[in-house]
Amino acid sequence: MEVVDPIRIFPRLTVFPCQDQPFHYELKMIATxxxxxxxxxxxxxxxxxxxxPTEGILEITxxxxxxxxxxxxxxxxxPPNRDNATIAIVPAASLSIPPHVAEAVVGTQLVIPVAMFGVSPTKGKExxxxxxxQGVPLASKVSDSRSFEVVSTQEVAPLSPDSKDGAQQTSLGCRGVAVEMRSPGFSSLEVAYLPSTKASLNAETTIAxxxxxxxxHKGDVILAVGSSYQLHFVGGPRPWPKNPSNHYKHVxxxxxxxxxxxxxxxxxxDxxxxxxxxxxxxxTLGNDEAAKEIPTFVDVRVGNYPSPSLPYPAEAELRIPIVCAAPADVTLIPLTTRPELEP
Incomplete structure (x- = not known):
């Protein structure tokens, strides 16, 4: 005789939105x-x-x-060892933009999560x-269309930055809006759901x-002992407009x-x-006696500290090799203070 645990299937309740046009969603059930x-x-x-039926892959209409x-x-x-789960289609009741990564490098795309909610059919008014x-109509717009462009409102919602390797990763929402970063700056992004039978639902966030x-500087940086040099850097995340004092440059x-x-x-x-x-x-020398000068490094980090309006700040890092060396020889160059006399 074999004794096994009762079967449990997940998710226990899965909710999809009502929408004007039929839409087919795919769902995978998990059993234990x-x-x-x-x-x-x-x-x-x-x-x-x-x-x-054996993998638990369903299509929801x-x-x-x-x-x-x-x-x-x-x-x-x-078969008597079984369990049930609920699938429901309900009207959309609210829309939000969950905490997310809001900064990205020029030339890349940033996917902003969108979360939508309905009223539970099994848990009262929860x-x-x-x-x-993915099937509901969303409208998106940016306040600075010269530096930012909405390229898609049909992206898969990004995973939470808090998700850790080896752990179950959590999606931030039910949809993603992709924005192309064209040039440096800040912009608001507004996302709205426009059903035909209700007032619109919308949410707004700031992106950078x-x-x-x-x-x-181009080329190697080699300095004599006792000498100094100015390194000129550009770029990195800009001070966050809602909390500019949180900006840092660590060197x-x-x-x-x-x-x-x-x-x-x-x-x-600037x-x-x-x-x-x-x-x-x-x-700076190597470990053995015959070692020549080896580079040391300047490590630079630029970004913003986390804040309620920027919970997942970006950070730019750069490591610059610098060689500190003793001069191998000295060359004297005469300094002419007046034109040479005519013979």
């Missing part, structure tokens, strides 16, 4: 317990089509009317998120684009052979361009 061999089915034929049905999963060898909302952090030398004297913005006052003065204090 039993002997790990399951069969899925449903008698709600107008709502649920079982595409793969959503239309303009609220509906509710059941999915059952059972142990293939012993608000429940839609599993997917920034140039990559880069050093303007560190990788060893005591290199000292960071000062970090200051460009004379023009906070996106800054200078770092470094001082070479001693020669």
């Amino acid at each position: 317990g039993g002997d790990q061999r399951y069969t899925f089915g449903s008698s709600s034929f107008d709502l649920v089509t079982v595409l793969n 959503a239309g303009d009317k609220p509906r509710q049905g059941a999915v059952n999963g059972f142990m293939t060898r012993f 608000s429940v998120p839609f599993h997917s909302c 684009a920034f140039e990559p952090l880069q050093l303007l 560190n030398g990788s060893s005591d052979a290199l000292r960071v004297v000062r970090v200051q913005n460009a004379e023009s006052g 906070v996106h361009s800054f200078h770092v003065e470094i001082l070479c204090s001693r020669v």
Whole structure:
């Protein structure tokens, strides 16, 4: 005789939005317990089509009317060991933009999550998120159309930045809006759901684009002991407009052979361009006696500290090799203070 755990199938309740035009959503059910061999089915034929009964892959047909049905999963060898889950189609009641990554490098796309909610058919008046909302009409617009462009409102919602490797990753919403970052700046992004029978639901967020952090100096940086040099950087995330005091520029030398004297913005006052003065204090050598000078590094990090309006800030990093060396020879160049006399 074999004793097994009762079967449980998940998700227990899956909700999709009512919409003017029929739309087919795909849903995968998960089962636990039993002997790990399951069969899925449903008698709600107008709502649920079982595409793969052993893998739990379903097709849900959503239309303009609220509906509710059941999915059952059972142990293939012993059908009485079974469980049921609920599938429902309900009207959209609210829309929001969950906390998300809001900054991206120029030339890339940023996908903003959109979450929509309905009223639970099984839990009183409790608000429940839609599993997917790809079929509903969404309108999106940016306030700065020169620097930003909405390229798609049909993206899969991004995963939460809090999701960790090896753990179950959580989607931030039921839909994603992709925005192309054309040039540096800030913009508001408004997303609205415009059903034909109700007042519109909308939400707004702020997004930012920034140039990559880069050093303007070309070529190697080699300094004599005791000498200093100014490194000129541009780019990186800009001060967040809702909390500009949270912006930082962290600069560190990788060893005591290199000292960071000062970090200051460009004379023009442009906070996106800054200078770092470094001082070479001693020669950096390898471990063996025959080793030559080896580079030490200047590590630069630019970004904003997390805040309620920017919970997942971007950070730009750059590592610059610097060689502190003793001069191998000295060359004297005469300084002519007056024109040479005619013979």
